[in-house]
Amino acid sequence: MSLTAQIRRKARDLGFTAIGFTPATPLAGAQFYAHWVAMGYAGQMHYLEKYLDKREDPRKLVPGARTAICLGMDYYQPSPETGPLHGQIACYARGDDYHELIKKRLAELWKFMLETAGADTQGRYFVDTAPVLERELAQRAGLGWWGKNTCLIDKRRGSYFFLAEIITDLELDYDEPAPDHCGTCTLCLDACPTDAFPEPYVLDATRCISYLSIELKESIPRDLRQGMGNWIFGCDICQQVCPWNRKPEPATEPSYKSRPSLDNPSLLDLIQLDHDAFNDLFRRNPAKRPKRKGYLRNVAVALGNSGVREAIPVLIAALDDEEPLVRAHVAWALGQLGGNEAKEALRQRLTTEEDAEVRVELEEALTLFQKSS
Numbered sequence: 001m002s003l004t005a006q007i008r009r010k011a012r013d014l015g016f017t018a019i020g021f022t023p024a025t026p027l028a029g030a031q032f033y034a035h036w037v038a039m040g041y042a043g044q045m046h047y048l049e050k051y052l053d054k055r056e057d058p059r060k061l062v063p064g065a066r067t068a069i070c071l072g073m074d075y076y077q078p079s080p081e082t083g084p085l086h087g088q089i090a091c092y093a094r095g096d097d098y099h100e101l102i103k104k105r106l107a108e109l110w111k112f113m114l115e116t117a118g119a120d121t122q123g124r125y126f127v128d129t130a131p132v133l134e135r136e137l138a139q140r141a142g143l144g145w146w147g148k149n150t151c152l153i154d155k156r157r158g159s160y161f162f163l164a165e166i167i168t169d170l171e172l173d174y175d176e177p178a179p180d181h182c183g184t185c186t187l188c189l190d191a192c193p194t195d196a197f198p199e200p201y202v203l204d205a206t207r208c209i210s211y212l213s214i215e216l217k218e219s220i221p222r223d224l225r226q227g228m229g230n231w232i233f234g235c236d237i238c239q240q241v242c243p244w245n246r247k248p249e250p251a252t253e254p255s256y257k258s259r260p261s262l263d264n265p266s267l268l269d270l271i272q273l274d275h276d277a278f279n280d281l282f283r284r285n286p287a288k289r290p291k292r293k294g295y296l297r298n299v300a301v302a303l304g305n306s307g308v309r310e311a312i313p314v315l316i317a318a319l320d321d322e323e324p325l326v327r328a329h330v331a332w333a334l335g336q337l338g339g340n341e342a343k344e345a346l347r348q349r350l351t352t353e354e355d356a357e358v359r360v361e362l363e364e365a366l367t368l369f370q371k372s373s
Helices: 003-013 030-038 052-056 098-117 134-140 187-191 209-215 222-228 275-281 291-306 309-318 324-337 340-350 356-372
Strands: 018-023 067-074 123-126 161-168 231-233
Touching (some): 003 067, 003 098, 018 134, 030 052, 067 134, 098 123, 098 161, 134 161, 209 222, 209 231, 209 291, 222 291, 222 324, 231 291, 275 291, 291 309, 309 324, 309 340, 324 340, 324 356, 340 356
Antiparallel strands (some): 018 067, 067 161, 123 161
C-alpha cells in the first residue's frame, strides 16, 4: 500500500469523512482574496487582512512543502422545528467545539505520518486558525467546489463539513480538482434575507447573519435586524436551500450531536442568563465566541422579530441589563413589539439611561409608537 493510501485510510479511521491531496504551490485565488478584503467585505475580521503572502503560498507556512493534505469532517445535525419564541443556532454550533476535536485528530494523523514516513518529515497541521486559503486548497484536492454561497460543496455529501489541512514536505499522489456543479441555480442567493451576496461566489460578510451574530462586536445595523429572524448564532439558510443538501446524513461523531439545551432554545430563558448561567450553558461550545453581551444582543433582536407580546415583560426586565449593548437591542425589540406597556417602559428608561447609544435606541423605538398612533 502506498504512503498516500495509508494516510487516506488512517484519516478515515480517525473520523475524517473526506481527504484529498494537492501540490503545495501558490494559489491563484489569492488575488481574488486580496480584492475581497480590499472591498471591505471582511468587516471587523481584521485577522483576515494579515499574512496575505502566506495565504498565497503554503510554502511560506512550511518551508520546503510539497503537499497539502485537505481533510473534511461532517457535522450535520437535523434542525428542529422552532416557534416564534425559540432561537435558531447553526447546526455546527449545537454540539461541542469542533476546534479541539479536529486538532486532536490531526495530531494523531500527524503522529502516524511521522511513524510511517520517518521522524525527519516536516509539516504543520491547521484547523480554522491559520492563514490558509483552505477552500481553494480543498477544491484543488477534490473535496468539492466553491459554491455560489461561498461554501465548499461536494456532490455526494453536500456542504455540511469542516475543513482542516496538513502541509508537509512529503511528495504524495495528488487528486484531481473538483469541477463546479452550481450551474444556473441561484436558490442560495435568492434565499438570503439580508442580501449578503453582491454577486455569485462573493459574500459581503458585513451583511451575513453569521457575521452579524458572531463576529460583529457592536450594534447590529438597524436595517439588517429584521432579516435576522430568530437566528441567534450563525445561519444555515444558504445551505438549507442548496439542492446538494437535499438529504444530508447526520454526522456520526458523538461530539457534534446537538445538545438538548441548544436544539430549540427558549429566547425568554436566554435573555435572562447571567454570566455564570451563560458560561455553564455554552461550556466547550463555539457559541461562546460573541460572549454574553453579544449573544443576548442577538436574542433581543430575535425577540423583537417574534411578534409575540408575551415577551414584553421579560424584555422590560432586560432594560436593566448591565451591558449597554444588550439594553440598546432590547429597546429596539420593545419598539418592534409595541403596546402601551412597552411604550411606558421605554419612556421610564429614557429618564435614567446614561449611555448615549442606548438613549438613541430608546428614542428611535419611541418614534415607532408616534408613527403608529
